Amino acid sequence: MAQDTLEASANTADLTAGKSKVELRNVSKSYGDEWEQQQVIDNLSVEIRPGELTVVVGPSGCGKSTLVNLIAGFEFPDTGEILLDDKPVTGPARDRMVVFQETALMPWQTTYQNIIFGPKLRGDLKGNALREEADRLLVKVGLSEFKHKYPLQLSGGMQRRAELARALINNPRIMIMDEPFRGLDAMSRGLMQEFFLRLFEENRRTNLFVTSEIDEAIFLADRIIVLSNRPANVRKVIEVNLPRPRDYKMLNSPEAYEIKREAMGILHEEAMKSFKSGSGSDFAEAYGKADS
Amino acid sequence: MTDIAQPSTHAAASATPRKRSRLQKLWQNQSLWRGITAIIVFLFFWEIGSRWDEWFGKEWMIPGVGLIPPPTDVAATWLEVLPKVGYWESWYSSFKRVLSGFLMAMLLGIPFGLLLAVNKYFRGIFFPPFEILRPIPPLAWVPASLIFWPTNEMSIAFITFLGAFFTIVINVLGGARNIDVRYLRAAQSMGASQWDLFSKIILPGTLPSIFTGAAVGMGITWEVVLAAEMISGGGTQGGGGLGFFIWNSYMGGSLEQIVVGMISVGIAGYLSSSAIRMIGDWYMPWKRLF
Numbered sequence: 274m275a276q277d278t279l280e281a282s283a284n285t286a287d288l289t290a291g292k293s294k295v296e297l298r299n300v301s302k303s304y305g306d307e308w309e310q311q312q313v314i315d316n317l318s319v320e321i322r323p324g325e326l327t328v329v330v331g332p333s334g335c336g337k338s339t340l341v342n343l344i345a346g347f348e349f350p351d352t353g354e355i356l357l358d359d360k361p362v363t364g365p366a367r368d369r370m371v372v373f374q375e376t377a378l379m380p381w382q383t384t385y386q387n388i389i390f391g392p393k394l395r396g397d398l399k400g401n402a403l404r405e406e407a408d409r410l411l412v413k414v415g416l417s418e419f420k421h422k423y424p425l426q427l428s429g430g431m432q433r434r435a436e437l438a439r440a441l442i443n444n445p446r447i448m449i450m451d452e453p454f455r456g457l458d459a460m461s462r463g464l465m466q467e468f469f470l471r472l473f474e475e476n477r478r479t480n481l482f483v484t485s486e487i488d489e490a491i492f493l494a495d496r497i498i499v500l501s502n503r504p505a506n507v508r509k510v511i512e513v514n515l516p517r518p519r520d521y522k523m524l525n526s527p528e529a530y531e532i533k534r535e536a537m538g539i540l541h542e543e544a545m546k547s548f549k550s551g552s553g554s555d556f557a558e559a560y561g562k563a564d565s
Numbered sequence: 566m567t568d569i570a571q572p573s574t575h576a577a578a579s580a581t582p583r584k585r586s587r588l589q590k591l592w593q594n595q596s597l598w599r600g601i602t603a604i605i606v607f608l609f610f611w612e613i614g615s616r617w618d619e620w621f622g623k624e625w626m627i628p629g630v631g632l633i634p635p636p637t638d639v640a641a642t643w644l645e646v647l648p649k650v651g652y653w654e655s656w657y658s659s660f661k662r663v664l665s666g667f668l669m670a671m672l673l674g675i676p677f678g679l680l681l682a683v684n685k686y687f688r689g690i691f692f693p694p695f696e697i698l699r700p701i702p703p704l705a706w707v708p709a710s711l712i713f714w715p716t717n718e719m720s721i722a723f724i725t726f727l728g729a730f731f732t733i734v735i736n737v738l739g740g741a742r743n744i745d746v747r748y749l750r751a752a753q754s755m756g757a758s759q760w761d762l763f764s765k766i767i768l769p770g771t772l773p774s775i776f777t778g779a780a781v782g783m784g785i786t787w788e789v790v791l792a793a794e795m796i797s798g799g800g801t802q803g804g805g806g807l808g809f810f811i812w813n814s815y816m817g818g819s820l821e822q823i824v825v826g827m828i829s830v831g832i833a834g835y836l837s838s839s840a841i842r843m844i845g846d847w848y849m850p851w852k853r854l855f
Contacts, residue, residue, distance in 0.1 A: 364753075381772070
């Protein structure tokens with residue numbers, strides 16, 4: 274924690290950004306008691322490379338959110354280890370900020386109060402420095418005019434941008450995005466993806482992005498990690514070599530199409546497995562695909 | 566709390582360019598006029614209903630309404646009663662009982678509910694007995710508390726307290742337990758200590774439920790105080806309260822005065838719940854956005 278506090282600075286030229294990596298080594302996690310166990314993650318080894326945008330995709334309910342909780346330190350693995358820059362993760366800390374599904378802004382605080390929550394709590398940024406940094410981020414996410422509004426007064430897209438600012442002010446070593454744009458309409462989703470991409474390409478802070486949308490994954494990612502059905506394991510790692518800065522038109526390129534075809538194939542296979550293995554079996558039969 | 570109570574900034578942001586005075590606003594308030602009209606119409610039909618038999622003979626008396634004194638008679642009686650000290654003493658002693666019972670319930674109920682919510686051992690020990698005592702109606706406690714407490718006044722205070730206490734506790738507990746875990750996790754990531762989590766997330770997050778509990782609890786308190794005052798006959802030393810005022814009017818056979826007492830209770834209850842709403846609006850500016 275000591276060096277984290279030192280890193281908290283208002284300067285934009287952040288030397289540490291983009292240099293951090295996360296490694297998961299043979300991580301397993303299950304829920305329940307000794308009589309009834311549900312294994313969610315099985316012997317998973319993943320590397321989130323420094324300065325890259327790693328996207329995790331997988332069928333719904335495969336344990337993506339559990340993965341986020343483990344890396345963020347909200348939960349702990351049963352076996353295996355999680356390393357941030359070669360040091361084991363011991364709990365939640367400001368070096369790994371999570372942007373949650375839907376919105377997790379505190380409804381009783383204004384946009385500004387939400388953004389300054391972390392630094393104000395720790396006291397590592399005070400007075401004018403804190404105000405200036407918050408204002409700079411508000412400008413960056415385009416919410417200066419909504420500084421004193423409450424989250425419920427903001428649109429879905431604005432809420433996500435406010436949340437991005439709230440995470441960024443803590444100057445994390447890695448950003449963890451857990452399906453951050455879920456629940457947005459298609460239009461704002463597209464705009465948010467572009468906005469987020471510009472933000473990432475600016476200083477390439479190590480980023481883990483979880484989604485269930487394959488187009489979103491291809492558009493954003495340096496690498497896509499395709500997870501298997503529960504218990505989650507790495508099915509395939511796909512390098513996305515589309516040039517940066519990215520553009521929506523690139524999704525129509527042959528390369529993007531090839532990635533999409535491959536990933537969709539795996540995801541469909543895994544989704545069918547979940548139909549067969551669990552609660553979805555009768556559903557699969559109804560669609561006549563039980564033995565396909 | 567200073568972070569939360571900043572209604573001035575919000576008001577400034579949404580102020581209209583053309584400023585209206587307070588009086589103008591009140592005058593132009595449509596819902597206020599609707600409310601006044603509704604009350605006038607209600608009084609009008611009540612008056613006609615209860616005077617029908619006077620005008621058209623006994624055989625035309627409207628059942629029910631015909632027996633109730635008309636609002637004009639009630640108003641006349643009210644004017645007679647208004648200057649009397651006893652009437653205002655009734656207000657005073659009922660209000661005193663309601664407020665003391667209610668404040669005690671808030672003072673003990675909020676911390677108790679929060680403790681139940683945040684500590685699972687505390688919950689394991691105290692929740693089961695609480696849940697057994699909760700369904701007992703406050704009035705069922707009357708005989709026991711008359712025996713237990715040395716004075717009438719103390720047993721009324723105790724029963725009043727019980728009426729609000731259970732409601733407040735159950736609301737606080739439910740509210741605190743339903744706080745989105747993501748708020749707590751986000752705060753933890755940003756370096757919040759256990760105390761920070763409690764004071765900056767759980768407490769403001771529970772505030773809406775605290776005020777819901779307070780509003781419901783206040784209503785129950787009035788019910789209980791009135792009933793307790795009727796049962797106990799009120800203190801003989803002039804502090805009978807509005808409940809005793811109504812009961813006394815019944816014993817004296819003054820129908821008009823019964824209605825005066827009832828309406829007084831209505832007004833008193835309305836004033837109490839408005840006060841809670843106003844305090845709630847003040848403390849939760851994010852709740853009155855729409």
